[in-house]
Amino acid sequence: MSKQVVQLSRVVIRFAGDSGDGMQLTGDRFTSETAGMGNDLSTLPDFPAEIRAPAGTLPGVSAFQLHFADHDIMTPGDSPNVLVAMNPAALKANLGDVPRGADIIVNTDEFTKRNLVKVGYEANPIEDGSLDAFKVHPIALTSMTVEALKEFDISKKDAERAKNMFALGLLCWLYHRPTEGTVDFLTAKFGKNPEIMKANLRAFEAGWSYGETTEEFSIQYEISPAPMKSGTYRNMSGNLALSYGLIAAAKLSGLTLFLGSYPITPASDILHELSRHKRFGVMTFQAEDEIAGVGAAIGAAYGGALGVTTTSGPGVALKSEAIGLAVSLELPLLVVDVQRGGPSTGLPTKTEQADLLQAMFGRNGEAPVPIVAPQSPSDCFFAAIEAARIAITYRTPVFLLSDGYLANGSEPWCVPDVSSLALIEPNFATELNHEAADGTMEFWPYLRDPETLARPWAVPGTAGLEHRIGGIEKADGAGTISYDPENHDKMVRLRQAKVDAVARTIPDLVVDDPDDDARVLILGWGSTYGPIGAACRLVRAEGKSVAQIHLRHLNPFPANLETILKSYDRVILPEMNLGQLSMLLRAKYLVDIIGYNQVRGMPFKSDELAAVITDVLQSL
Amino acid sequence: MTTDAFPALSLVPKADALQSAKDFKSDQEVRWCPGCGDYAILSTVQSFLPDLGLKRENIVFVSGIGCSSRFPYYLDTFGLHSIHGRAPAIATGLATSRPDLSVWVITGDGDALSIGGNHLIHALRRNVNLKILLFNNRIYGLTKGQYSPTSERGKITKSSPQGSLDYSFNPVSLALGAEATFVARTIDSDRKHLTEVLTAAAAHEGTALVEIYQNCNIFNDNAWEPLKDADTRDDLMMRLVHGEPIRFGKEQEKGVVRKSDGHLEVVEVAKVGLDNIISHDAHAKDPGLAFALSRLSNPRTLANTPIGVFRDITRPSYDRLMRDQIAEVTEAQGAGDLQTLLYGNDTWAVS
Ligand SMILES: Cc1ncc(C[n+]2csc(CCOP(=O)(O)OP(=O)(O)O)c2C)c(N)n1
Ligand code: SF4
Ligand SMILES: [Mg+2]
Numbered sequence: 001m002s003k004q005v006v007q008l009s010r011v012v013i014r015f016a017g018d019s020g021d022g023m024q025l026t027g028d029r030f031t032s033e034t035a036g037m038g039n040d041l042s043t044l045p046d047f048p049a050e051i052r053a054p055a056g057t058l059p060g061v062s063a064f065q066l067h068f069a070d071h072d073i074m075t076p077g078d079s080p081n082v083l084v085a086m087n088p089a090a091l092k093a094n095l096g097d098v099p100r101g102a103d104i105i106v107n108t109d110e111f112t113k114r115n116l117v118k119v120g121y122e123a124n125p126i127e128d129g130s131l132d133a134f135k136v137h138p139i140a141l142t143s144m145t146v147e148a149l150k151e152f153d154i155s156k157k158d159a160e161r162a163k164n165m166f167a168l169g170l171l172c173w174l175y176h177r178p179t180e181g182t183v184d185f186l187t188a189k190f191g192k193n194p195e196i197m198k199a200n201l202r203a204f205e206a207g208w209s210y211g212e213t214t215e216e217f218s219i220q221y222e223i224s225p226a227p228m229k230s231g232t233y234r235n236m237s238g239n240l241a242l243s244y245g246l247i248a249a250a251k252l253s254g255l256t257l258f259l260g261s262y263p264i265t266p267a268s269d270i271l272h273e274l275s276r277h278k279r280f281g282v283m284t285f286q287a288e289d290e291i292a293g294v295g296a297a298i299g300a301a302y303g304g305a306l307g308v309t310t311t312s313g314p315g316v317a318l319k320s321e322a323i324g325l326a327v328s329l330e331l332p333l334l335v336v337d338v339q340r341g342g343p344s345t346g347l348p349t350k351t352e353q354a355d356l357l358q359a360m361f362g363r364n365g366e367a368p369v370p371i372v373a374p375q376s377p378s379d380c381f382f383a384a385i386e387a388a389r390i391a392i393t394y395r396t397p398v399f400l401l402s403d404g405y406l407a408n409g410s411e412p413w414c415v416p417d418v419s420s421l422a423l424i425e426p427n428f429a430t431e432l433n434h435e436a437a438d439g440t441m442e443f444w445p446y447l448r449d450p451e452t453l454a455r456p457w458a459v460p461g462t463a464g465l466e467h468r469i470g471g472i473e474k475a476d477g478a479g480t481i482s483y484d485p486e487n488h489d490k491m492v493r494l495r496q497a498k499v500d501a502v503a504r505t506i507p508d509l510v511v512d513d514p515d516d517d518a519r520v521l522i523l524g525w526g527s528t529y530g531p532i533g534a535a536c537r538l539v540r541a542e543g544k545s546v547a548q549i550h551l552r553h554l555n556p557f558p559a560n561l562e563t564i565l566k567s568y569d570r571v572i573l574p575e576m577n578l579g580q581l582s583m584l585l586r587a588k589y590l591v592d593i594i595g596y597n598q599v600r601g602m603p604f605k606s607d608e609l610a611a612v613i614t615d616v617l618q619s620l
Numbered sequence: 621m622t623t624d625a626f627p628a629l630s631l632v633p634k635a636d637a638l639q640s641a642k643d644f645k646s647d648q649e650v651r652w653c654p655g656c657g658d659y660a661i662l663s664t665v666q667s668f669l670p671d672l673g674l675k676r677e678n679i680v681f682v683s684g685i686g687c688s689s690r691f692p693y694y695l696d697t698f699g700l701h702s703i704h705g706r707a708p709a710i711a712t713g714l715a716t717s718r719p720d721l722s723v724w725v726i727t728g729d730g731d732a733l734s735i736g737g738n739h740l741i742h743a744l745r746r747n748v749n750l751k752i753l754l755f756n757n758r759i760y761g762l763t764k765g766q767y768s769p770t771s772e773r774g775k776i777t778k779s780s781p782q783g784s785l786d787y788s789f790n791p792v793s794l795a796l797g798a799e800a801t802f803v804a805r806t807i808d809s810d811r812k813h814l815t816e817v818l819t820a821a822a823a824h825e826g827t828a829l830v831e832i833y834q835n836c837n838i839f840n841d842n843a844w845e846p847l848k849d850a851d852t853r854d855d856l857m858m859r860l861v862h863g864e865p866i867r868f869g870k871e872q873e874k875g876v877v878r879k880s881d882g883h884l885e886v887v888e889v890a891k892v893g894l895d896n897i898i899s900h901d902a903h904a905k906d907p908g909l910a911f912a913l914s915r916l917s918n919p920r921t922l923a924n925t926p927i928g929v930f931r932d933i934t935r936p937s938y939d940r941l942m943r944d945q946i947a948e949v950t951e952a953q954g955a956g957d958l959q960t961l962l963y964g965n966d967t968w969a970v971s
Contacts, residue, residue: 036968181966225970234967244962251958258717260709278949280956283717283942288742292709295702295739299682299713302700303721307713325703415967418959460698460714460721461633463677468646468693470683470701480648481693 003212004219010069011175011223012077015167016094017086017107019052019062022164027064029168029185033177034068035235035412038225041068042530043237044076044603045408049265049348056115061093070224074530074537076409078605084167086110086141089119100133105170107163109142137216141166148206152199162203169207176222179208229414236413238377238406239266242336243273245384246308247280252385253392253424255306259284260296262315265348266404267338270310290315294322294335301331304428304459306388310336313355314345316362323397324363325471327495330446330455332391332398334384335359335369339403341601350601351404353526354577359399360555360584366492368499370394371554373401375529378413380406383552389424390502395454401554403576405603406527429456432464434477445469445479453498455479503556509564513547514540520616521568525551525581528574528604535609539617546613554581557588565591570616572596574609628749628825628937631719632674639670646696652687657808657835658755662694664814669695671815672722672822679722682711684736686728687762688755688834705736708743708752715749716939722822725752730760733769733789740829741798746938747826751818754791754829755808757836758843765839772920777839792914792930795829796907802828803910804929808835809848813859813927820929826937846922856921860913860928862902865894876916884912886924902932 013030017023024045034041044065053060067077082103085091087110098104111124125131126138145166149159165186172179182204190197211217250257259282261271275284283300287293294309301307309319316337326333339355341347359371370390374383380402391398432441433456445467446455458465467479475482476490511521524532529550536548549564551557565571565585572594573582579595586593596612598604644666652658669679679697683689685704692699702710707725715723725743732740732754743750759777760766766779770791774783795803802824806817814832821828833844846852858868858876866876867889875889875897889897901909910930917925936944950956 032966036966038968038970228970230969230971232963232967232969234964247956247961248958256717258713260713277956277961278946279953280958280961281946281950283946285713285716287709287712288738291706292712292739292742295706295709296713296716298702299700299710299715300717301713302710303714303718305713305717321703322706329700414970415962418962460680460718461675461678463675466677466696466698468648468695468699468701470692470699471685471703472701 003217006219006221008221008223009071010067010073011082011221012065012067012080013082013084013171014063014065014080014094014097015084016061016063016090017164018055018089019048019050019060020055021062021086022161023062023064023086026164026168027066029182030171030177031066031235031410032181032185033172033179034066035233036178036181037223038228039068039070039223040072040226040228040412041066041235042073042076043067043410044405046602047349056087056089056110056118058089058093058119061089063090063094068223070226072226072228074534075603075606078607084171086163086167088115088121088125091125092119092121098134101135103135103137104131105137105139105167107141107167108138109140139170139216144210145203145206148202149199152195152202154195154199158196159199162200165200165203166207166210169204170211173208173211174217174220176220179204228412231414233412233414235410236378236381237408237410238374238380238402239269239338239408240273241378241413242374242380242384242400242402243270245381246274246306246334246388247277247282248381248418248421249385249388249424250280250282250306252421253306253388253426255304255392255426256300257282257308258297258300258305259308259310260287260293260300261285261310262287262290262293264312264315266340266407267310267312267315267336269407270336270338290318291322294319294333297333298322298326298329298331301326301333302329302459304426304457306334306392307332308334308336310338312338312340313342313358316355316358320363323369324365324367326397327363327367327369328471329469330395330495332395332457334387334391334398334400336400336402338407339401341599347601349404351527351603352576352599352601353401353403353528354580354599355401356554356577356580357583359401366496368496369397369399369555370499370502371399371401373526373552373554374406375526375550375552377406377409377411385421386552392424392426393454393505394452394498394502395457396499401526403527426457428462429458429465430462443467444477446474447477448494448498453494453501500556503559506553506556506558508560509549509551509558511547511549511564512536513545515545518545518547519569519620520572520613521547521549521564521570522572522574522613523549523551524574525554528576531604531606531609532574534606535613538606538610539613544614544617546617551581554584562589565589569620570594572612572616574604574612576604626672626823628823629672629674629722632678632722633720635673635675639673639676641666641670643676644669644696646694648693650694651690653838655837656687657757657837658688658691660808660811661753661755661814661832661834662691664811665818666695668815668818671819674722678720679724680714681724681726682707682714683726684728684731685762686731686760687836688728689726689731691726705731705734706739707731708736708739708750711750712743712746712748716942719749719939719943723750725750727752727754728761729754729756729758729768729770729791733791733794741794744795744798744800744827744829747801747935748938749826749940751821751828752830754831755834756791756831757834757840759836759840761836761839788919790914790917790919791829791831793911796911796914796931800829800931801826801933801935802929803931804828805831805833805927807833807844807847807927817929820932824932825940826935844922847925856923856925858924858926860900860902860926860930862900862929862932865897865899866913867897876913884916886916902929905933907931
């Protein structure tokens with residue numbers, strides 16, 4: 001049967017099922033095939049905090065959304081064009097996001113009376129007409145998979161588990177995705193268990209063939225590759241990019257990478273990833289708690305390593321005192337906070353931007369710390385290098401504020417040429433640096449570089465530079481214990497001035513305003529870059545003007561930020577918190593900010609932000 | 621003494637010339653109360669360090685917070701005075717990443733056993749190459765005299781006017797329970813014994829915990845006096861020597877036997893015969909004997925208090941294992957190439 005082929009410019013697919021249904025894997029595989037096709041893409045995994053909530057329940061639903069297109073896109077998509085619902089819970093949990101007219105593929109085998117009751121359906125929604133507004137494709141995914149695998153010597157349970165591969169095969173057919181990658185992947189994944197491997201491969205093929213033969217689908221879709229700048233591409237997720245950025249920063253600075261960390265969602269993957277790269281000399285230390293993690297990183301930094309600690313908000317709370325010590329010791333240190341919903345345990349697997357003020361102020365005393373935030377999954381690579389540059393150059397702890405959405409989301413990445421990355425010079429102290437009153441030379445651990453205000457990094461093993469320092473206030477220059485009031489006032493101001501001095505090496509912000517006539521500015525920081533950018537496009541497509549800037553440096557701010565803020569009639573700032581950056585900007589620049597805030601654990605939708613911009617434009 | 625006596629320090633560069641105690645004195649004015657036991661420990665450590673024959677710049681003292689933790693300021697080595705309780709964690713990062721350093725941790729009974737208890741036990745079980753000197757004065761000195769985790773129950777202090785309710789820790793028992801490979805106890809004023817114990821600790825590969833009974837003459841004066849007073853000490857204190865029968869008393873009339881139920885007991889040697897007195901075995905794989913010895917003492921009267929090396933066994937240090945693992949992986953896979961890493965296995969080209 002020959003089928004009609006329709007060209008589409010973009011599609012959003014959401015795979016949803018039980019935690020045990022392998023939806024994340026299915027999504028990953030589809031993403032890989034899509035990346036290989038040369039489409040631009042953006043993904044959003046959304047999984048529960050529980051490893052396996054009871055099967056078939058709403059809390060157990062795990063989803064993976066993928067947006068891909070023949071042009072460059074900025075978000076994982078507001079709402080799915082296709083929902084794959086592996087059970088009633090997945091349907092119920094996701095239906096609210098599905099626009100009328102969209103396709104819904106349901107696994108009818110799971111729509112049993114018992115499963116329906118479990119999630120509160122009184123009647124079967126596939127049959128009672130409640131889905132009439134959608135294009136529903138009822139497919140017996142489980143039984144067809146079992147049927148296709150009947151000749152294999154595997155248990156019924158194993159056969160049923162392959163149903164995600166059947167679904168993947170069907171979607172690959174539907175969207176003209178190549179299959180070699182998945183075949184290779186399954187071959188490698190189940191290499192030790194050939195029967196299971198063959199069964200999964202068969203399920204995958206069966207799904208594909210089903211698409212080709214069934215009358216359920218009369219149309220096949222094609223999405224052409226997106227034009228992208230030339231280069232070698234790969235798909236990249238945030239935590240992976242961040243890990244690679246750390247390895248790169250160590251290489252660029254010639255320092256040993258030492259990670260002290262304690263597992264916590266959504267940061268653990270960085271610990272896992274770095275543990276795999278011992279051949280780069282990376283040392284990973286899984287500590288007894290977050291305090292020990294940062295403590296060990298500080299100890300390593302004292303010894304001349306690139307000390308890093310990775311965590312999420314609750315871990316930062318525990319590390320606060322030690323970060324203050326690093327501020328006082330003026331040692332390079334990277335504190336990576338992959339933010340999640342708070343307070344307390346909050347929403348461990350969901351995203352939020354509510355740790356900004358914790359990073360900014362969450363220490364005793366005046367303890368300023370530079371803050372850097374990546375804006376997209378692959379940007380975590382460059383943001384990590386930038387954070388390391390600041391830490392090493394200025395001898396200071398630096399916060400790198402990622403979040404759950406960046407950590408797990410992915411996008412195509414044009415892999416940079418390593419030789420194009422700037423080196424970072426650690427400039428270890430090797431010489432006595434001060435002439436004492438009697439004319440002899442001595443070492444002053446707090447004698448500052450006049451340009452950066454950074455102190456010398458004199459590591460143990462350097463003859464003649466033996467010195468003692470600690471968290472007690474130190475005399476300016478000499479670094480000996482000092483309780484002198486004037487000295488303390490001076491040192492507090494010097495530490496602040498040093499952090500402020502970082503602004504001199506931060507590039508000016510460039511406003512994105514294609515028509516150059518915007519009166520409204522929208523700004524953001526971190527992972528909101530995608531939704532804000534997409535919202536600006538929607539607004540501009542209607543012939544209206546809006547200007548956009550995005551902050552990578554949150555402390556200190558870029559030097560031209562004030563001028564920019566003050567040259568617009570209105571400034572809008574969407575944040576996944578209750579207005580933390582707004583508060584900082586208002587306090588610092590006395591500008592009014594129109595905050596748009598939500599803390600739902602999910603990224604903004606671009607049409608929602610476009611509506612916010614449009615409202616403000618209309619109010620002018 | 622030659623440096624060969626310290627195989628555990630084989631990776632630490634050796635000094636070019638003989639050193640003296642004076643070389644290890646910093647120019648900082650010492651700020652402990654006159655009469656504080658910390659002075660005696662400082663002086664002994666300054667005299668002992670030249671024995672190691674190491675380059676001064678390759679020695680680091682890391683401390684927490686407390687009177688005792690001011691120690692690093694007074695030594696002309698590298699020194700890091702950190703935050704309360706965290707010195708073992710900080711020193712772990714330093715020692716693990718720098719095998720060419722001799723790393724010492726200075727801590728107090730509050731620093732190590734209250735706020736820093738977690739880090740202490742984990743450093744011990746990991747066997748990181750650290751020598752931890754725990755100054756036990758059974759009181760919080762720096763905060764002016766509250767009871768500590770080693771204070772005897774019922775102690776009257778500012779924060780326990782009717783007597784503390786807490787049952788105390790025995791640091792040696794705690795360390796042995798935490799899988800420590802080296803555990804010893806000594807006394808601030810016994811220069812010779814302190815030096816011997818420090819020497820044994822320095823020779824040990826991995827974490828060594830040395831509990832030092834220290835007098836705080838301001839807030840808990842004479843806490844250990846019965847063990848120092850010439851009239852009482854021999855009756856109360858047993859000196860553990862590996863391979864020797866465990867005997868003590870003015871006339872060596874007391875000894876330790878193992879009862880039929882397995883427990884240890886202090887008896888009169890004359891009654892049981894010397895053959896029945898057990899010998900100390902610091903190298904025993906099983907920590908049972910060392911632990912039983914640590915339980916003999918009475919925390920209130922200090923009767924039957926053992927000092928010396930309770931346990932000293934061989935287990936590769938954490939930092940060595942980490943270095944070996946990195947070396948093995950690098951050997952097997954070859955050194956990493958960043959560009960290759962960034963590309964990964966799944967790329968596509970756009971022209
Ligand atoms: C986080 C924190 N909590 C509390 C203190 C206050 N503090 C300083 S030293 C100390 C106790 C020290 O006792 P110990 O470790 O026995 O040392 P000593 O002074 O007796 O040598 C306390 C509670 C502190 N510095 N930091
Ligand atoms: S308070 Fe006690 S421990 Fe502290 S310096 Fe004085 S005597 Fe020593
Ligand atoms: Mg004390």
